Amino acid sequence: MTMRVATDAMESRIGRAAAHRRRGAAARRAETWASNAFFYGMVGLVLAFLYIPIAVLIAFSFNSSRSLSWPMTGVSLEWYERLIANEDLLEALWNSLYVAAFATALTLVIGIPAALALDRFEFPGKSLFRKLVLLPIALPGIITGISMLIMFRMIGFNLSLETVILGHATALVSVVVTQVFARLQRLPRSYEEASADLGASGLQTFFLVTLPNIRTAIIGAALLSFTLSFDEIPVTFFLTGRDNTLPMYIWSTLRRGLTPEINAVGALIVVFSIVMITLAVVLTRDKSGRRG
Amino acid sequence: MRLATRSRLSSGGVLSLPLVWTFLFLFVPYGILFIYSFWEKKFPTFVPAFQFGNYLELIVDPQYVRVLLRTIKIAGLVSLLSLLLAYPYAYFLVHKVTRPGVRLVLYMAVVLPLWVSYLLRAYTWKTILGTQGVLNSFLVSTGILSEPSSVFLYNQTAMVVTLTYVFIPFMVMPIYAALEKIPRNLTEASRDLGMSALQTFVRVTLPLSMPGVIAGFTMTFCLSFGDFIAPFLVGGPDGMMIANVIATQFGAALNWPLGSALALVMLVIVLTIITLSDRLQGVGKGKYA
Numbered sequence: 001m002t003m004r005v006a007t008d009a010m011e012s013r014i015g016r017a018a019a020h021r022r023r024g025a026a027a028r029r030a031e032t033w034a035s036n037a038f039f040y041g042m043v044g045l046v047l048a049f050l051y052i053p054i055a056v057l058i059a060f061s062f063n064s065s066r067s068l069s070w071p072m073t074g075v076s077l078e079w080y081e082r083l084i085a086n087e088d089l090l091e092a093l094w095n096s097l098y099v100a101a102f103a104t105a106l107t108l109v110i111g112i113p114a115a116l117a118l119d120r121f122e123f124p125g126k127s128l129f130r131k132l133v134l135l136p137i138a139l140p141g142i143i144t145g146i147s148m149l150i151m152f153r154m155i156g157f158n159l160s161l162e163t164v165i166l167g168h169a170t171a172l173v174s175v176v177v178t179q180v181f182a183r184l185q186r187l188p189r190s191y192e193e194a195s196a197d198l199g200a201s202g203l204q205t206f207f208l209v210t211l212p213n214i215r216t217a218i219i220g221a222a223l224l225s226f227t228l229s230f231d232e233i234p235v236t237f238f239l240t241g242r243d244n245t246l247p248m249y250i251w252s253t254l255r256r257g258l259t260p261e262i263n264a265v266g267a268l269i270v271v272f273s274i275v276m277i278t279l280a281v282v283l284t285r286d287k288s289g290r291r292g
Numbered sequence: 293m294r295l296a297t298r299s300r301l302s303s304g305g306v307l308s309l310p311l312v313w314t315f316l317f318l319f320v321p322y323g324i325l326f327i328y329s330f331w332e333k334k335f336p337t338f339v340p341a342f343q344f345g346n347y348l349e350l351i352v353d354p355q356y357v358r359v360l361l362r363t364i365k366i367a368g369l370v371s372l373l374s375l376l377l378a379y380p381y382a383y384f385l386v387h388k389v390t391r392p393g394v395r396l397v398l399y400m401a402v403v404l405p406l407w408v409s410y411l412l413r414a415y416t417w418k419t420i421l422g423t424q425g426v427l428n429s430f431l432v433s434t435g436i437l438s439e440p441s442s443v444f445l446y447n448q449t450a451m452v453v454t455l456t457y458v459f460i461p462f463m464v465m466p467i468y469a470a471l472e473k474i475p476r477n478l479t480e481a482s483r484d485l486g487m488s489a490l491q492t493f494v495r496v497t498l499p500l501s502m503p504g505v506i507a508g509f510t511m512t513f514c515l516s517f518g519d520f521i522a523p524f525l526v527g528g529p530d531g532m533m534i535a536n537v538i539a540t541q542f543g544a545a546l547n548w549p550l551g552s553a554l555a556l557v558m559l560v561i562v563l564t565i566i567t568l569s570d571r572l573q574g575v576g577k578g579k580y581a
Contacts, residue, residue: 035489039388042380043398049377049457050405053416056426060419114310123307132318133310138511138566140518142535143555146542147321150328150552170317173310231409233521234535238542247411254415254525263419266412273407277400 058270061263079264086261092249099161099236099245100229103168107225110169111176112218116210118177119184134178136171141234144171149238159241167235172228176221183217184210216284223280227273322559329553338548346553356537356554363534366448367517370455371463371509377456378463378508383497386471387479402464410458414522417454421445421526446528454526455516462515463508470504471497503573510569514562534558 064074083089114133117123136144148167149159157163191213195205211218233247240248250262332341350356381402389395405413420426421444428440444450474497482492516522520535527533534554541551 031489036388039380039384042377043384046377046381046460047401050402050460053413053420053457054405054408056420057412057416110310110313113306114314117307117310121307129311129314132314135318138514139562140514140535140558142518142520142538143325143559144321146538146551146555147325148317149542150548151321151324154324166317170313173313227407231411233411234518237539247409250411250415251521254418262412262415266409266416269409269412273404273409277404277407 054270057263058267060260061267063260063263066260079260082261083264083268088244089246089249089261089265092244092246095161095243096230096246099164099168100226102165103172103229104222104226106165106169107172107176108218108222111173111221112180112214114173115177115180115184116206118181134174137174137178141171141232142238145235145238148235152239159239161240161243161245163239163241164236164245167239168229168232171232171235172225175225175228176218179217179221179224180214183214187213220280220284223276223283227276325552325555325559328549329556331549331552333547333549346550349550350553350557359532359534359537360557362448362530362532363517366451366455366533367513369452370459370516371512373452373456374460374463374512375505375509378460378467379505382464382468382471382504385468387497399464399468402461406461411521413458414454414525417450417457418445418525421450421453445526446531448527448531450526450528451522451531451533454522455519458522459512459515462511466507466511467501467504470501470507474500506569506572510565514565517562518558 059072061079062075062077063072064076064078065072114129118126118130118133123129145167148163148170152159152163187210191209192205195209196202200208231247232245233251236245236248237251244252246265250265253259253262328338329346330342330344331338332343332345381398385395385398389398418425422428423440423442423445425445427444428437431437432440478500479492479496482496483489487495517533518535520533520539523531523533523536535558538551538554538558541547541554545551
């Protein structure tokens with residue numbers, strides 16, 4: 001009974017809808033046109049918003065004059081030449097690469113076991129552990145920076161690039177954990193069980209079964225971690241000693257005013273980023289389709 | 293028995309390094325930060341104490357409350373502006389773009405800027421909005437302005453625009469993920485039952501995408517809330533945010549205990565927002581999925 005009423009109601013609704021559709025064909029076309037105009041406008045706006053500043057940054061790195069007004073006076077490579085001759089900047093660049101390399105290595109060494117533990121094991125304090133490890137994702141870097149600064153000062157540690165590495169690793173472990181954890185969750189547990197059943201030890205199973213299956217997630221996380229560390233300011237700001245990383249060097253230059261040299265650095269960083277992203281996309285593509 | 297022991301041993305081995313690290317570099321520093329916030333500044337150093345003077349100063353001196361409210365306002369505006377730009381973009385990608393290749397390119401177009409130096413992305417707005425900048429040159433050359441104006445840079449609007457620019461990917465990503473998860477037959481059913489596109493959006497798609505909106509709002513809010521670089525670059529005299537004040541306490545003002553107390557206030561606010569956001573997303577899931 002109720003069933004029939006419901007079906008009747010549905011049929012009459014569908015009938016009305018059909019009538020509505022016939023009557024309102026013109027109105028509907030107008031509606032579609034308006035909605036398309038709205039969406040294309042919004043997409044154009046967002047893309048312009050995102051890319052005009054980057055285009056401006058790159059364009060001015062080739063400007064022949066010091067002023068940053070539009071239109072540019074001419075094209076030159078002067079700022080790139082100055083860049084190569086700037087020893088402070090090159091040292092900062094080298095420091096940044098050093099910090100990012102070691103910080104990334106640390107995030108992997110800590111983050112992969114952490115993700116494994118969160119996915120596979122039960123242990124007391126697990127939920128607190130998870131919260132603490134993941135906290136730096138949403139927590140402003142400044143808090144990680146100052147809390148570690150106070151600790152290092154209390155135990156009499158001198159600030160250096162090494163303290164920066166410890167800070168970056170702490171802040172960025174969360175990146176590796178989230179990426180690797182997400183992949184582990186999709187990995188069927190049966191692979192590892194099969195490996196154990198066939199007599200492999202825990203370590204063998206990890207290196208021969210688990211690791212190859214989460215490889216692309218690890219590479220992606222490592223590249224992201226490296227880029228973020230290379231670019232990091234809030235933690236570095238509090239934990240660095242006399243040595244500057246590249247972002248800190250740029251930051252201190254900006255204090256003294258604008259310089260087109262920074263645009264040249266920026267343009268190079270954009271190119272470097274594109275290389276990293278391409279690498280990330282190529283390396284993290286899952287080639288083996290047979291795994292399903 | 294042997295198996296159990298072995299698995300316990302291996303789990304202990306796997307766990308030890310992350311546990312030690314988390315304890316040493318997250319738990320202990322946060323604990324020290326908490327303790328430090330009760331210390332006292334006795335020139336030229338800081339002495340251990342247990343007193344609420346730092347917290348009292350944060351309440352009594354109106355400048356701190358003012359900066360806190362301003363930070364909340366700016367972070368809120370950034371999240372709102374990001375949402376208004378990001379939602380239609382994500383919706384377009386999921387519902388209007390039919391070719392997967394185009395969808396991927398447009399999605400990557402938003403994520404890509406995240407890989408470009410954050411500092412430089414903020415800095416470039418300084419070159420755009422400045423008196424000698426691109427925007428002014430453009431407006432003067434087209435005759436809209438007769439002379440360059442200084443109103444664009446060094447104010448709160450410039451900060452909101454810059455922070456939105458920097459953090460908008462964090463809004464697009466979760467909304468896109470949420471929209472993509474909605475089964476297509478729900479919206480189709482709504483259309484078949486005679487709802488207009490707008491009605492379908494308001495009554496089906498929007499409520500179902502709320503977890504993504506909340507996640508995006510939380511990320512953009514927390515990230516802008518703790519930022520001290522955009523205020524430094526494009527914020528004016530009325531543009532100091534709470535993180536700038538904290539940084540000053542650890543630099544020129546040299547009052548670490550007070551800075552720790554402020555940082556703790558910030559920590560509590562951020563944690564509250566994250567917890568609330570988790571609850572809201574949980575409620576959303578229970579109700580709709």
